[in-house]
Amino acid sequence: xxxxxxxxxxxxxxxxxxxxxxxxPATKAQPKEMLPxxxxxxxxxxxxxxxxxxxxxxxxxxxxxxxSIEDHFDVSFELERMLExxxxxxxxxxxxxxxxxxxxxxxxxxxxxxLGHAVLTSQPLVGDEPFAVLLADxxxxxxxxxxxxxxxxxxxxxxxxxxxxxxxxEAISSYGVVGIAAPTAEERRRNQHEFHGPAFRITDLVEKxxxxxxxxxLAVVGRYLLTPAIFRHLKAIGKGAGGELQLxxxxxxxxxxxxxxxxxxxxxxxxxxxxxGFLKATVELALQREDLGxxxxxxxxxxxx
Numbered sequence: 001x002x003x004x005x006x007x008x009x010x011x012x013x014x015x016x017x018x019x020x021x022x023x024x025p026a027t028k029a030q031p032k033e034m035l036p037x038x039x040x041x042x043x044x045x046x047x048x049x050x051x052x053x054x055x056x057x058x059x060x061x062x063x064x065x066x067x068s069i070e071d072h073f074d075v076s077f078e079l080e081r082m083l084e085x086x087x088x089x090x091x092x093x094x095x096x097x098x099x100x101x102x103x104x105x106x107x108x109x110x111x112x113x114x115l116g117h118a119v120l121t122s123q124p125l126v127g128d129e130p131f132a133v134l135l136a137d138x139x140x141x142x143x144x145x146x147x148x149x150x151x152x153x154x155x156x157x158x159x160x161x162x163x164x165x166x167x168x169x170e171a172i173s174s175y176g177v178v179g180i181a182a183p184t185a186e187e188r189r190r191n192q193h194e195f196h197g198p199a200f201r202i203t204d205l206v207e208k209x210x211x212x213x214x215x216x217x218l219a220v221v222g223r224y225l226l227t228p229a230i231f232r233h234l235k236a237i238g239k240g241a242g243g244e245l246q247l248x249x250x251x252x253x254x255x256x257x258x259x260x261x262x263x264x265x266x267x268x269x270x271x272x273x274x275x276x277g278f279l280k281a282t283v284e285l286a287l288q289r290e291d292l293g294x295x296x297x298x299x300x301x302x303x304x305x
Contacts, residue, residue, distance in 0.1 A: 006158035009151065009225060010057050011125075012050040012132040014043060015118035017063030017109035022273060031066050032273070033136045038286050041072060042272050043136040053148035055132060058104045059125045061118045073104050114244025119226075120234040128228050130154070133247075135222025139281055141288075142267025146223050149196045150263050154225045156190060159259035161199070162251065163223035165269060172214045176248035178262045179204030179215030195263070202260045207248040218262055220248065221269055230254055 020032030027035070033043035047058055062069060109121045119133060132147055140146045150161045164178055180200035183191065191198040204215050224247075233250035254260055270281035283300075287293045 006155060007130055009055060009130050009132055009154065011129070012055045012058055012134055012147070013119060013122045013126065014046060014058065014060045014134055014136060015109075015115055016043060016060050016066060016069060016136060017112060017118055019063075019112065022275065023278075029065070031069055033066075034068050034072065035272075035278070037139065037272065037278075037282055038289065038292070042139065043069065044072075045139045046134040046136045047073075049140070049145045049147055050132065050134060053145045053151060055147065056103055059122050060104060060106050061109050061121050062106050063109050063112065070106060114239075114246060116234050116237070116245035116247040116250055119247055120231060120245065123231045126228070126231075130160075130225065130227050133222075133224040133226060137271060137273030138222035139270045139272050139285075140221075140223070140265070140267045141270070141284070142265065144196055144266070146265045146267055147225075149265055149267075150223060150225050152195055153199045153261055153263050156194060157199075157259060157261060159261050160227050160230070160251070160254060161225040161261045161263050162202075163221050163265050164218040164262045165221050165264070166217050167219040168217065170211050172211050172217060172219055173208055175219035175221075176205055176207045176246075176251075177209055177214045177216060178202050178218050178220065179206070180218065180262055196266045197264045199261045199263045202251075202255045202262050205248050205252040205255060207246050218264065220262075223265070224251075226251075227254070227258065229258065 016031065016033045018032065020027035023032050023035065034041040036042075037045065043060075050056070050058065060069060105125050107121055107125055109118050111117070134147065142149070146163055150163060153161045162178070167175060178200075179202065181203050183198075183200060187199065187201065200218075205220070206213070206215060209215070230250055233253040234245065234247070237245065237249045237253070239245060251260065268284075270284070271277035272281050286296050
């Protein structure tokens with residue numbers, strides 16, 4: 001008798017209440033999630049990834065000064081009327097695509113108490129069902145959307161899944177890091193034939209360990225598929241590293257209670273929460289554009305760097 005299929009993941013949570021201090025003064029009056037990569041705000045890349053993965057119910061956790069995020073995903077009647085009147089149908093289609101692409105709801109995180117607290121704040125809208133979490137700072141360029149890759153693992157196992165990336169040297173101490181078990185024969189078969197990248201059973205998670213103490217070189221990045229049991233653990237844990245409610249601490253407890261997988265995704269991650277990472281992402285995404293790539297590449301060659 002086959003095991004029942006896991007519940008479909010229909011909702012994605014986007015924590016967006018942070019202050020964006022690394023990008024001051026640009027983020028003094030606008031959210032970092034609205035900084036443009038080429039011609040789209042950072043957060044839209046993640047929303048489009050969720051949509052392309054089959055998830056169209058979006059929950060954005062906001063804070064003070066984040067109204068422009070809501071405006072961006074809302075209908076803009078005045079702008080649409082102006083574009084329509086001037087016959088700018090191509091731009092009109094772009095604007096309407098943003099507001100038509102998703103069902104979006106907002107919840108306010110009144111205090112910046114960490115990622116775990118942001119996820120917990122979304123519980124009234126998530127309810128008692130599995131859900132995705134995407135951190136907009138991590139823009140991942142992949143042939144198959146990373147959340148879609150992770151959904152393959154979730155649908156095969158019914159377990160929570162977190163995306164991981166190999167990080168070398170001292171940089172590992174800036175991440176949550178997983179400890180993993182040796183794969184079983186069935187897990188090896190799935191890794192070879194069913195998944196886009198390898199998935200490993202998690203045995204431990206440690207938030208920002210010293211490099212010498214890290215349980216592996218696999219660091220958690222901004223993509224999660226979580227069962228609703230995570231909310232119970234978020235309510236039970238106290239403040240962790242940095243005096244914040246750490247999602248990693250709650251996931252560690254969840255991994256002790258039920259299967260939990262680390263998935264080594266296929267794709268190129270850009271950390272747009274870092275200034276250098278933001279600049280690199282802008283260049284690489286611009287070079288991929290059909291309307292910009294050739295001319296931009298010619299310009300870069302002309303600089304003779």
